Amino acid sequence: MSEILTKAPQGHIEVKNFSLGYDSIEGPVEAVTDTQIHVNPGEFVSIVGPSGCGKSTLLNAVAGFLKPTTGIVTVDGERVNGPSAERGMVFQQYSLFPWKTVRENVEFGLKMRGMARSQRERAARTLLGLAGLDAFEKHYPEKLSGGMKQRVGIVRALATGPKVLLLDEPFGALDAQTRVIMQQILTNMWQRLKISVLFVTHDIDEAIFLSDRVYCMTARPGSIKAEIPIPLERPRQQSMMMSSEFLALRRGLMSLIREESIKAMGGEITDLGMQGLNIELHGHSLADVI
């Protein structure tokens, strides 16, 4: 286990001249276009952008699930050619195996590597213990809360000692209170592991709080609109989210994203629509006025 925890920093992600499209009846559609990003070893990098901008597409290409139309994705100089245990992934839908207990879920990657049963059991137990989840090792995922499931999901992705950790809106399905706690847990975890992380989210606060650097993407076809370093000190604490430094970063990112979100909604939204309801009630109820 100590081998995982003290591994020398590696996991340099490089995405160059990247574009990814697919064919539709109206002809080829570009989901992501002309994108370059990189993650330095041990760096925490987030991608934010309006929904449908292709940030998950980009992440899935780094994971190896999608092949870029042009450009290449490399990790430590090696070209990404399909999914591998070197790039651990955490999904929004938790994606724990319902038929495996918490411990068996965590063991899965080690089992795939061919580790003997007793050995991987011990490793999974140790890891769950370090994450404060040992009391739940025999539970089936269905019995766990969303936050608990995602903690198991993260531990499972870390168990094989991947070079990089990819997270696709991991806290998107959680309620706001749980999300805040999970962010703190994740940043504490990262502080110890110093693993390279590529984190996709639409939550600006989350991106700033967790990251060393944030990429902001444009509306579809997605490309990088801006790259914002987050110079907040580490270790990060929830209280920092009130600091003027944080708020300034937030304001900057907010205006970048807002522009793109409106663009992403396209014809959906007119000036009139933006007002919600263009009506004066003068003390009457809505039903009376219409």
Added chain:
Amino acid sequence: MSSPAILRQSEDRMPATTAIDEAGPAPAAAPAAAPSFGTLALRWYRLNRAGLRAIAIGIISLLAFLLVWHLLTTYRVVFFVRFTNVPSPLAVYASFTKAIHDPKFLMHIVLSCRRIFIGFSLAAIVGVPLGLIMGRFKLVHEIVFPVAEVLRPIPAIAWVPMAIMLWPTNEQSIVYITFLGSFFPILVNTLHGMSLVDPVLVRAAQCLGARERSIFREVYFPASLPHIFTGLTVGMGVAWVSLIAAEMISGQYGIGYFTWEAYSLVQYADIALGMIAIGVLGLGSSMLIRGAGQLVMPWRLK
């Protein structure tokens, strides 16, 4: 456990934490003195009231059914339906007590069970893997599916003449009919289960280093198991339907043959006995499958 500290604490929090108490279970659920047997029984009763009610009503309803049956047959009611020759429950019971000592009756049952066992097992052994493979490999699906769709609507009973021609012995053709009856529900449900496997779970397995074979064994198969067991349960029901029909038409032994023979020999009580035996055997075999399902899928236990 009931140390003074805990007692004091529970006194302390009386006024201050009413709100917390309302919000959730009290943090220090201090185990008071073990509740008496009476309170435990009362609690158990409260928790299981719905279940007990269902059992009680079920028993009453069964008894009422027997009573109506008894009245209809003792008074030989004729009202569109003729109960003139229908055996009474007591007559059936009498013939039951006689039959359980009759080795011939037991042999009928054993033979029917054996046919079900062989036919159904073969259907499961062929149907489940075929469904899994069809679900995973598009080409196999494209080749097998049209044939299966053409054959599927043909009821197993319609296969009887063909089965007699196809197979050298009567026994084999009956087992074949049983096999056909259960095969399609098993295949179709397995296929359905495969089509519903969450692709995110497959991706999760892939980025934990799983290769094709492991993904099949560790993801596709267990993910399809609930539907496979639905198929097995349905298949078992259809297997009995097909078996009884086949036995009535072409059998020499078996509980279906026994029932039909009783009609020919004017032993009316045995007709009802045969029917009840078929019902009990069908129920028993589907309970076996449900039990097996719970053993194989512990994660689905509530």
